[in-house]
Amino acid sequence: MELYTVNAGYFKLDGGAMFGVVPKSIWQKSNPADENNLCSWAMRCLLIVDEDRVILIDNGIGNKQDEKFLKHYYLHGEDTLEKSLASVGFTKDDITDVFLTHLHFDHCGGSIEKDSAGKLTLAFKNATYWSNRAHWEWAITPNDREKASFLKENILPIQESGQLKFIDEVDGVAFAENIKVRFAFGHTDAMMLPQISYKGKTIVYMADLLPSVGHIPLPYVMAYDMFPLKTLVEKKKFLQEAVDKDYILYLEHDPFNECCTLQETEKGIRVKDTFRLTDI
Known part of the structure; x- marks a missing residue:
């Protein structure tokens, strides 16, 4: 098995929204905001090459949305999904599996692209797309608070293609020999977190x-x-497990850090080490 970091670029979101009840005077120390209170965030995908499977986990916002939509998110940086795949020797056509942790636009927008005629088409033509039934139903019939994150043009063409499959909603279900799936329900219903056994380590x-x-x-x-x-509740349980079992956390949105480990401190569980995936 080989793992590769695939950066799909950076975008901006409101710092207050990203940190909830925590005051700006505290969170800006780790994630400085610009003059509009916006912080920069990564869209860090993961490529897994496992025997005859080439698995891409998430795929960023993509580039098919119109200027009016994209101007709200200030896409920036030199990285694109295509350039990052090419840098490690792959193209979109090489991908056999697209694993979607959830269907918010910044995680699945690259699934679909527009062809020269403006028609929506699969970006990964040879891939099976993976979600789970509970989250899929949640996304296609969204609540009023979350519907701005679920864009039909990112979602429905996948189902119409016939290349969509569902993972059983069982915590710990196997996706591949060295990959199992954890479920979390606080951010959105039935979000999936791949847990990967790699070089004697566990990466989540x-x-x-x-x-x-x-x-x-x-x-x-x-x-x-x-x-x-x-x-x-989910976070507290997971962080303790990650400390106890020495997990490596692969961070999708951290603009500075790809991976980290955790440790117990007097203030609670905190970061221990940060490093790149290639350092493992």
Whole structure:
């Protein structure tokens, strides 16, 4: 098995929304905001090459949205999904599996692109797309608070293609020999977190359960979470497990850090080490 970091670029979100009840005077120390109170966030995907499977976990915002939509999120940086794949020797056509942690636009927008005629089409033509039935139903019939994050043009063409499959909603279900799936329900219903056995270590792709190192303290829960108290419970349980079992956390949105480990301190569980995936 080989793992590769695939950066799909950076975007900006409101710092207050990203840190919930935590005051700006505290969170800006780890994630400085610009003059509009916006912080920069990564869209850090993960490529897994496992025998004959080439698995891409999440795929960023993509580039098919119109200028009016994209101007709200200030896409920036030199990285794109295509360039990052090419840098490690792959193209979109090489991908056999697209694993979608959840269907918010910054995680699945790259799934679909527009062809020269403006028609929506699969970006990964040879891939099976993976979600789970509970989250899929949640996304296609969204609540009023979350519907701005679920864009039909990112979601429905996948189902119409016939290349969509569902993972059983059983915590710990196997996705591949060295990959199992954890479920979390606080950020959105039935978000999936891949847990990967790699070089004798356990790596967990954190998606939006823990967006960045700055979110490790327990009260640092996003205002975007649908069920913040559930996130708090899930996060507390996971962080203790990660300390006890020495997990490596792969951070999808942290603009500075790819991976980290955790440790117990007098203030609670905090970051121990930060490093790149290639350092493992």
